Amino acid sequence: MKRIVHxxxxxxxxxxxxxxxxxxPISLGIPGVKLxxxxxxxxxxxxxxxxxQVYLLAVTRILLAGFLFSNLSSILYSLAGSLLSVTxxxxxxxxxxxxxxGVSVAGGVAHNVGQLVVxxxxxxxxQLRYYLPVLIVAGIVTGLLIGVIASEMLVRIRRGNER
Amino acid sequence: MKRNDWKLIGGxxxxxxxxxxxxxxxxxxxxxxxxxxxxxxVFGEYSLEESQDIPIGKGNxxxxxxxxxxxxxxxxxxxxxxEQKPISKVGESLVCLPHQVIVTVMDGENRDTDALxx
Numbered sequence: 354m355k356r357i358v359h360x361x362x363x364x365x366x367x368x369x370x371x372x373x374x375x376x377x378p379i380s381l382g383i384p385g386v387k388l389x390x391x392x393x394x395x396x397x398x399x400x401x402x403x404x405x406q407v408y409l410l411a412v413t414r415i416l417l418a419g420f421l422f423s424n425l426s427s428i429l430y431s432l433a434g435s436l437l438s439v440t441x442x443x444x445x446x447x448x449x450x451x452x453x454x455g456v457s458v459a460g461g462v463a464h465n466v467g468q469l470v471v472x473x474x475x476x477x478x479x480q481l482r483y484y485l486p487v488l489i490v491a492g493i494v495t496g497l498l499i500g501v502i503a504s505e506m507l508v509r510i511r512r513g514n515e516r
Numbered sequence: 517m518k519r520n521d522w523k524l525i526g527g528x529x530x531x532x533x534x535x536x537x538x539x540x541x542x543x544x545x546x547x548x549x550x551x552x553x554x555x556x557x558v559f560g561e562y563s564l565e566e567s568q569d570i571p572i573g574k575g576n577x578x579x580x581x582x583x584x585x586x587x588x589x590x591x592x593x594x595x596x597x598x599e600q601k602p603i604s605k606v607g608e609s610l611v612c613l614p615h616q617v618i619v620t621v622m623d624g625e626n627r628d629t630d631a632l633x634x
Contacts, residue, residue, distance in 0.1 A: 455521030489532035
């Protein structure tokens with residue numbers, strides 16, 4: 354029961370992050386480059402939930418956010434990016450060789466690469482490959498940002514739990 | 517554990533650089549041509565030397581001026597394609613995902629079968 358409540362909370366949180374992000378009019382002009390604020394939630398729960406639940410959270414969030422704030426085709430790309438991202442992060446996390454920052458970076462990069470690959474498949478063109486370097490760097494940057502935030506948050510949460 | 521993180525980031529960065537160099541080293545120096553595809557099929561090819569206005573399908577307008585191609589109008593909700601900077605170098609592209617429009621500067625040869633007549 355507690356798990357269901359937590360799941361609902363985290364999903365709602367991720368949804369709100371998505372919404373807030375959609376309000377920010379910043380764009381690099383390259384499709385698929387976003388802050389990935391909702392990934393903060395994914396990164397935070399990675400250790401606490403079974404991987405199946407994490408996938409479910411990601412998918413639920415994307416579907417809800419997509420129907421509420423966005424359009425059908427972007428849902429497809431987000432799903433592709435997120436599924437790859439969660440997979441990569443899960444395996445990297447299991448090895449216990451990287452901190453949450455590294456995991457988040459890998460997740461960010463995987464997210465962007467996944468979106469690019471799906472875009473190339475849907476549009477049936479290889480020309481989009483030229484975006485790869487930029488998207489990888491963007492993934493590193495956003496992954497770093499989210500990873501650092503998550504890591505700082507966890508430190509403070511743990512301190513709070515010790516009282 | 518943070519040390520491994522740097523190795524990971526460095527490794528990924530290296531991969532990105534490898535791709536960058538790999539892609540750039542296949543450029544040709546000829547007057548540019550652009551190819552426009554809509555929903556996977558070739559819509560048309562145009563020389564960058566000629567200034568022209570090109571309306572595309574459901575709601576995109578492309579212009580060629582000063583050897584560069586730029587999307588100046590679109591009816592899609594996010595208009596990301598309009599925000600993208602004008603393109604002129606091989607490999608650069610303008611993309612409108614909702615309308616499935618891609619404008620790319622072509623390589624010298626047609627190495628990719630990236631358009632199929634359906």
